[in-house]
Amino acid sequence: METPEASMHVFDAAIALSKHDDNTYTGHTSAAYGNMVGPFGGVIGATLLNAVMCHPDRLGEPLSLTVHYAAPIADGSFSVHARAVRTNRSTQHWFIELIQAGEVAAFATAVTAIRRDTWSATDAAFPHVPPADSITPTPAIPAAAWTACYDMRFIDGGPGTPDTGGHPSQSRLWIRDQPSRPLDFLSLSAICDAFFPRIFVRRPKWVPIGTVTLTTYFHASATQLAAQGNSPLLGVARALHFGKGFFDQSAEVWNADGVLLAATHQVVYFKE
Amino acid sequence: METPEASMHVFDAAIALSKHDDNTYTGHTSAAYGNMVGPFGGVIGATLLNAVMCHPDRLGEPLSLTVHYAAPIADGSFSVHARAVRTNRSTQHWFIELIQAGEVAAFATAVTAIRRDTWSATDAAFPHVPPADSITPTPAIPAAAWTACYDMRFIDGGPGTPDTGGHPSQSRLWIRDQPSRPLDFLSLSAICDAFFPRIFVRRPKWVPIGTVTLTTYFHASATQLAAQGNSPLLGVARALHFGKGFFDQSAEVWNADGVLLAATHQVVYFKE
Numbered sequence: 001m002e003t004p005e006a007s008m009h010v011f012d013a014a015i016a017l018s019k020h021d022d023n024t025y026t027g028h029t030s031a032a033y034g035n036m037v038g039p040f041g042g043v044i045g046a047t048l049l050n051a052v053m054c055h056p057d058r059l060g061e062p063l064s065l066t067v068h069y070a071a072p073i074a075d076g077s078f079s080v081h082a083r084a085v086r087t088n089r090s091t092q093h094w095f096i097e098l099i100q101a102g103e104v105a106a107f108a109t110a111v112t113a114i115r116r117d118t119w120s121a122t123d124a125a126f127p128h129v130p131p132a133d134s135i136t137p138t139p140a141i142p143a144a145a146w147t148a149c150y151d152m153r154f155i156d157g158g159p160g161t162p163d164t165g166g167h168p169s170q171s172r173l174w175i176r177d178q179p180s181r182p183l184d185f186l187s188l189s190a191i192c193d194a195f196f197p198r199i200f201v202r203r204p205k206w207v208p209i210g211t212v213t214l215t216t217y218f219h220a221s222a223t224q225l226a227a228q229g230n231s232p233l234l235g236v237a238r239a240l241h242f243g244k245g246f247f248d249q250s251a252e253v254w255n256a257d258g259v260l261l262a263a264t265h266q267v268v269y270f271k272e
Numbered sequence: 273m274e275t276p277e278a279s280m281h282v283f284d285a286a287i288a289l290s291k292h293d294d295n296t297y298t299g300h301t302s303a304a305y306g307n308m309v310g311p312f313g314g315v316i317g318a319t320l321l322n323a324v325m326c327h328p329d330r331l332g333e334p335l336s337l338t339v340h341y342a343a344p345i346a347d348g349s350f351s352v353h354a355r356a357v358r359t360n361r362s363t364q365h366w367f368i369e370l371i372q373a374g375e376v377a378a379f380a381t382a383v384t385a386i387r388r389d390t391w392s393a394t395d396a397a398f399p400h401v402p403p404a405d406s407i408t409p410t411p412a413i414p415a416a417a418w419t420a421c422y423d424m425r426f427i428d429g430g431p432g433t434p435d436t437g438g439h440p441s442q443s444r445l446w447i448r449d450q451p452s453r454p455l456d457f458l459s460l461s462a463i464c465d466a467f468f469p470r471i472f473v474r475r476p477k478w479v480p481i482g483t484v485t486l487t488t489y490f491h492a493s494a495t496q497l498a499a500q501g502n503s504p505l506l507g508v509a510r511a512l513h514f515g516k517g518f519f520d521q522s523a524e525v526w527n528a529d530g531v532l533l534a535a536t537h538q539v540v541y542f543k544e
Contacts (some may be wrong), residue, residue, distance in 0.1 A: 070365040071360035086342035093342040120515035215487045243392035248489045
């Protein structure tokens with residue numbers, strides 16, 4: 001007989017939390033989502049958001065998530081502490097800490113909100129690109145285990161596709177969990193951190209890098225994400241500025257029908 | 273004889289903090305920076321960042337700032353509590369709370385960093401626009417006192433300039449403090465929240481709005497900002513998506529020579 005863990009998707013196993021009390025959970029890093037140094041940041045962010053999703057006092061659905069990667073995270077277990085800082089009628093503001101060896105190694109703020117249908121418009125431009133099934137998946141990068149957990153199909157700006165579509169640091173790619181998994185806020189939050197650091201697109205030189213902080217705005221509802229199923233998403237990422245040891249990059253995540261699911265921004269440390 | 277307060281720039285008076293101990297300060301809302309309801313958010317964010325700037329343990333200069341506008345702020349005094357959550361060799365992560373009537377009304381996270389010269393490039397596009405002195409300042413909006421604290425000169429997407437330069441929700445404007453004031457991280461952080469809510473550019477209908485959370489990435493050093501003096505800055509703002517009661521907008525802030533000083537992103541509540 002299978003244990004519950006064995007039947008779980010690798011992503012769900014990676015972000016799983018054991019509850020101590022409403023505010024306090026225990027988690028564990030996942031070898032499957034290992035990065036060159038420490039865990040893939042997208043799974044850490046999703047784990048912090050998961051503490052909010054698990055919280056019995058949560059109001060509404062995720063609207064924003066800001067993750068601070070404050071220090072290296074060692075392989076092994078950690079505790080997560082989540083608290084609602086302020087609860088209003090339709091919005092709620094959260095502070096979540098990941099604690100390892102008695103120190104905060106990562107933390108996040110989030111907003112959850114009850115969302116109602118209103119006037120709607122999208123001003124970001126949906127790019128017209130070839131469909132996912134017409135593009136060959138990019139092989140995983142052995143030194144970054146987490147890349148094997150995503151099916152990534154680059155239109156441009158990817159490994160082996162040095163053309164960047166006219167923008168010096170742009171990538172456009174179809175992406176989904178590998179093996180496939182129905183989309184939800186947790187997996188979408190991780191996908192928002194799955195864009196390769198723009199500096200590797202911008203210049204052909206390997207340097208140490210690390211995301212310092214990442215902010216994601218969610219535009220879709222849980223219902224819309226569920227309807228997405230496990231279809232590939234279209235990501236478009238580009239840098240704004242590199243200098244004095246840091247750069248920032250922004251990305252949009254769309255479904256194949258041109259619905260903007262999330263926008264995400266991050267600042268990244270680099271050496272040299 | 274002037275009191276020190278009377279000789280202060282109105283912005284410095286608005287963000288002034290009295291120190292209780294290294295982590296705890298008292299501030300007061302400013303009538304000059306009043307908004308339609310409560311204070312202008314840019315000054316609240318600058319006040320929270322000011323607690324970090326005043327802190328004796330601060331390492332380096334601001335790299336990022338995320339402000340959560342968690343609840344309405346009443347006219348009057350408030351306390352500010354700032355703590356370094358994690359300090360590394362060259363980066364430091366902060367959590368700052370604004371407390372009024374015993375509850376958190378706003379809070380922020382920030383990263384400060386020691387920055388060193390590295391390879392540098394700007395991928396965001398600097399727009400070529402007419403110089404500031406060729407454009408008439410836009411009159412202040414009487415119902416939003418804070419607008420009188422900025423000299424704003426719209427190239428497009430402003431009140432009375434309905435053309436939006438080909439993008440449905442874009443504004444481009446020259447902006448500086450009014451009266452003029454040498455630029456620093458504090459005034460720059462406030463300017464990053466001075467772009468009108470994009471929904472008012474996008475459709476000609478007044479609805480209640482409020483910024484929920486705002487993130488700014490600083491690309492300039494203190495030295496670069498000081499060299500800027502009180503010259504006008506060029507801001508370019510646009511929305512990404514409106515729907516289900518919220519929209520997000522992004523902006524870049526440049527100097528007249530095409531140096532990107534900051535990039536900023538926010539999500540805003542709207543009714544209907």
